[in-house]
Amino acid sequence: MEYNSGTSALHASLIAYGFGPNDEVIVPSFSFISTANSVLFVGAKPTFADIEETTFGLDTNSIKSKINKNTKCIIPMDYGGMSCNIFEIKEVARKNNLVLIDDSAESLGSSVNGKKIGSIADLSIFSFCGNKVLTTGEGGAIVTDSKEIYEKIKLIRSHGRVDTVAYFDNSSESQYTYLGYNWRMSTLTAALGISQLQKLDKIIKMRQENAKYLSSRLSKFSQIKVPNPPSGYDHIYQLYTIRISDSKTRDKLHEHLTRKKIFSRVYFSPIHLTQFYKERFPTDSWVLPVTEKISQQVLTIPLYPNMTLEEKEYLVDSISEFFEST
Ligand SMILES: Cc1ncc(COP(=O)(O)O)c(C=O)c1O
Numbered sequence: 001m002e003y004n005s006g007t008s009a010l011h012a013s014l015i016a017y018g019f020g021p022n023d024e025v026i027v028p029s030f031s032f033i034s035t036a037n038s039v040l041f042v043g044a045k046p047t048f049a050d051i052e053e054t055t056f057g058l059d060t061n062s063i064k065s066k067i068n069k070n071t072k073c074i075i076p077m078d079y080g081g082m083s084c085n086i087f088e089i090k091e092v093a094r095k096n097n098l099v100l101i102d103d104s105a106e107s108l109g110s111s112v113n114g115k116k117i118g119s120i121a122d123l124s125i126f127s128f129c130g131n132k133v134l135t136t137g138e139g140g141a142i143v144t145d146s147k148e149i150y151e152k153i154k155l156i157r158s159h160g161r162v163d164t165v166a167y168f169d170n171s172s173e174s175q176y177t178y179l180g181y182n183w184r185m186s187t188l189t190a191a192l193g194i195s196q197l198q199k200l201d202k203i204i205k206m207r208q209e210n211a212k213y214l215s216s217r218l219s220k221f222s223q224i225k226v227p228n229p230p231s232g233y234d235h236i237y238q239l240y241t242i243r244i245s246d247s248k249t250r251d252k253l254h255e256h257l258t259r260k261k262i263f264s265r266v267y268f269s270p271i272h273l274t275q276f277y278k279e280r281f282p283t284d285s286w287v288l289p290v291t292e293k294i295s296q297q298v299l300t301i302p303l304y305p306n307m308t309l310e311e312k313e314y315l316v317d318s319i320s321e322f323f324e325s326t
Helices: 006-016 035-043 060-066 085-093 147-157 189-220 247-257 275-280 288-299 309-325
Strands: 024-028 047-048 070-073 099-103 123-127 138-144 239-243 298-301
Touching: 006 099, 006 123, 006 138, 006 147, 024 035, 035 047, 047 060, 060 085, 070 085, 085 099, 123 189, 138 147, 189 239, 189 309, 239 247, 239 288, 247 298, 247 309, 275 288, 288 298
Parallel strands: 024 047, 024 070, 070 099, 099 123
Antiparallel strands: 123 138, 239 298
């Protein structure tokens, strides 16, 4: 079901499952801030678990160590176009009777062992904001195979109104049965989304080809680790993120690329270290060594479907220039 953002989709999902005060939800700190904020929106507590190095997604051992009697849900995140270790996380969720909501905002179209992201967790959300593979400017969606949750997210999306006929075409009085918001996607935006959806496979293919080119050129630098999807993981490269083990070198490369007018950015700095979370939760309550290490090493560099050979070469040459001068 379409929503007006990935964040409202997350928020609505947590309302639909009825989470609130005294409930805890396990989330990564290595994510966009709204993964954790959505838990706060409903008055529940986000509990940060650590990530694994292979997928940058939640680590099952860390998840297990955070589960207590108040834990109700796990929200893993599929980083930059590739799934987290979703099947093992699902197993942990099942064994502990927890709801599994996949924050797949960044990974529409990717799959693991042939299973599409969005078809594995109890519920998954997507985002269509400006930097996503499919964008409508702003937008989001929720997918679930639960009829009960589907009916709730439909009510939450639009004022708690039972719409059997499109509201703006309906001359009869409406029934309001739930507390709802206006989190609808506009029909204009949805039309844009549908036209993008038809091109999704093509867009992904172009991204994958560009990623292949960049990886083949960049893997010759011993200082760089290029993305390396584990076997069975289909990466759609919403982000093309390299790793540089020394954070000072990473920061200098970022500055060098900025001087060369090339956009690069750290996705993500840990959520638990943002000012807002530090003020709300003492940082010593979290022990997240892999999250803190990875966030010191990652740098996302440009990759987009219609990137020309000249642009790719300019990027690789600029990186090469940096390493030759250091
Ligand atoms: C992992 C993740 N979760 C949630 C969101 C929120 O989506 P939106 O920006 O559409 O609200 C984003 C997108 O920025 C994201 O990358």
